[in-house]
Amino acid sequence: MHPRALVLVGSSPMLFSRSPDWHRDLQPKFCGAWLIAQSRQVGKDFGGDVTMLRLFMDDGEPPVYMGWGPMVARNRQHMTRLAVRSLLKARARGIIIGGWADLGPELLKGVADTQLLEDWARHNIMFMKTAPHEWLFPRCLCTVHHGGAGTTAAAMRSGVPTIITPSEFDQFNFAKVVNDAQVGVGLCQFSRVTVTELVDAIEKCKSKTLRANAVEMGRKLMAEDGVQNAVEAVGKFWHEEVKTGKYKHRMERCQFDREALDRKSELGCFGWVYRICWSAEPNNYLPPKRENNMVNKNLIV
Numbered sequence: 001m002h003p004r005a006l007v008l009v010g011s012s013p014m015l016f017s018r019s020p021d022w023h024r025d026l027q028p029k030f031c032g033a034w035l036i037a038q039s040r041q042v043g044k045d046f047g048g049d050v051t052m053l054r055l056f057m058d059d060g061e062p063p064v065y066m067g068w069g070p071m072v073a074r075n076r077q078h079m080t081r082l083a084v085r086s087l088l089k090a091r092a093r094g095i096i097i098g099g100w101a102d103l104g105p106e107l108l109k110g111v112a113d114t115q116l117l118e119d120w121a122r123h124n125i126m127f128m129k130t131a132p133h134e135w136l137f138p139r140c141l142c143t144v145h146h147g148g149a150g151t152t153a154a155a156m157r158s159g160v161p162t163i164i165t166p167s168e169f170d171q172f173n174f175a176k177v178v179n180d181a182q183v184g185v186g187l188c189q190f191s192r193v194t195v196t197e198l199v200d201a202i203e204k205c206k207s208k209t210l211r212a213n214a215v216e217m218g219r220k221l222m223a224e225d226g227v228q229n230a231v232e233a234v235g236k237f238w239h240e241e242v243k244t245g246k247y248k249h250r251m252e253r254c255q256f257d258r259e260a261l262d263r264k265s266e267l268g269c270f271g272w273v274y275r276i277c278w279s280a281e282p283n284n285y286l287p288p289k290r291e292n293n294m295v296n297k298n299l300i301v
Helices: 051-057 076-090 114-124 133-139 149-157 171-181 195-204 208-222 226-242 246-263 268-277 289-298
Strands: 064-067 094-097 125-128 142-145 162-164 184-186
Touching: 051 125, 051 133, 064 076, 076 094, 076 114, 076 195, 114 125, 133 149, 142 149, 142 195, 149 162, 149 171, 149 208, 162 171, 162 195, 171 184, 226 246
Parallel strands: 064 094, 064 142, 094 125, 142 162, 162 184
Antiparallel strands: none
């Protein structure tokens, strides 16, 4: 909360802003997403070849994308069946990405509705190991994912509604952002999401209002250049803070304060408890006056 150097955040200021409970020392720069241009997102590092995807996309209505990256909810079987059952109930085509859970049609076996699920998957669902998000997402009905920072950035830039089923960390924040901006649906924790909830979310993503909001949000985010904004911020910090000596002064001041506290930490845990609770001696954390004056003199810019 007290950074000495520049803090950059690779998210759009339209999605996140400085929280009022942050200390005044923390003034981050919200740059926008740091992305490689879509024209350069080709090859195996960006989801592989799109030939088979094109054939599937051209064979019917826009599909629902479903992919949860490194997240695993309950187990692989549960995730696969949740996805296929939701698509079946919504009567929607789908593209399901294997992710770390390695989702696949073979995981549909062993349940009462196996035959029904396999029939729907065979004719309406394409299972893939990876897929190029920047190319695929704009061509989908909606996207369903865990709410990771990179996936969410691609989903919201795509101009189609997105559904987030968060598992941990900042994914819950992204789910809230989607709900607040009304560009999709943020659901509860992934392991608790039901088929009914997922189907309802897919239906909501068909509404004209939600789709119009998603298009507008995508247009605005596509206009941002997060990488260039970050480069300019670093350049400004270098010229205004580093070259002038201000940054060096703050770092030396920080080191001086840290050493002062270290000298007062020799009491140990129980010693500090005693001093805080029962000692009449004031808690003066500054070093001796002579040393304080000496360092302050050296820190003058």
